[in-house]
Ligand SMILES: NC(=O)N[C@@H](CC(=O)O)C(=O)O
Ligand SMILES: [Zn+2]
């Protein structure tokens with residue numbers, strides 16, 4: 001039995017750091033685990049210009065605790081009015097690393113998202129020509145489509161056409177939750193990759209209804225049936241360079257989660273690597289964690305690999321039920337449960 005594993009320092013290719021007090025509360029967790037993170041732009045108002053992203057990056061860096069070396073990688077929130085020239089200039093200046101497509105009203109903070117992909121074709125064509133990745137929240141928003149089918153229907157109605165029409169565009173299909181998505185990514189060309197969250201590797205949709213309604217197990221895309229969770233596990237440990245780590249850590253304060261209309265999002269930043277390590281260990285694939293967490297992401301984005309390493313050790317840890325940091329009260333993923341791996345101090 002392996003009791004210790006050392007991997008290259010990992011990155012988080014999908015995280016919500018928010019802004020203001022909650023940002024100052026959550027940034028230390030991500031900065032303690034990851035060297036870099038792709039920061040989602042769904043603030044209110046959303047981060048739609050390179051000037052806004054540059055300012056946001058300064059605020060994030062000010063929240064990084066002394067002694068930690070953490071680089072936020074900024075993204076542009078695409079709207080119907082997306083400005084291809086500003087996006088390209090922001091990419092050229094190193095302010096933007098990627099741009100994010102939220103179908104309008106698909107998820108938290110997506111009200112200003114794109115109503116129809118054809119509206120942003122000029123921006124997407126420009127991005128394809130300069131090698132700037134497009135990150136996609138892949139769910140249709142048609143309320144007539146069952147919520148558990150919205151990702152699979154998005155592949156059929158939108159994503160497959162986009163990949164066909166713009167094969168040069170680098171696309172990250174974010175936080176995939178279905179076997180359909182795995183099949184799509186596997187069969188697509190090398191410009192299509194996907195991130196996988198810890199929660200979608202750990203839970204299926206039963207967790208949302210275990211003995212009563214469990215708001216802290218609710219995120220979007222919503223967890224699916226067991227067969228989908230198993231397909232995601234297989235993809236994550238496959239060694240395929242198309243799959244990499246993206247936590248989708250999405251903090252909402254307790255009162256916003258435990259509500260008659262609770263927000264979607266799981267706050268998994270505090271024990272993210274411990275959570276992924278548990279999955280890779282259960283699958284007998286700890287040797288594949290380095291690729292998933294530390295190599296495939298930078299390779300896809302065309303960024304250098306991190307220097308340095310982290311060590312994880314088999315040592316049980318009980319995850320607190322609640323974390324009170326900087327005035328914010330947050331329930332972490334696995335709250336109250338035991339995890340068997342820890343980052344060695
Ligand atoms: N994943 C979520 O359930 N929520 C995210 C938005 C998103 O990533 O879709 C959030 O910003 O809260
Ligand atoms: Zn999303």
Ligand SMILES: [Zn+2]
Nearest residue numbers: 016040248250
């Ligand atoms: Zn997200």
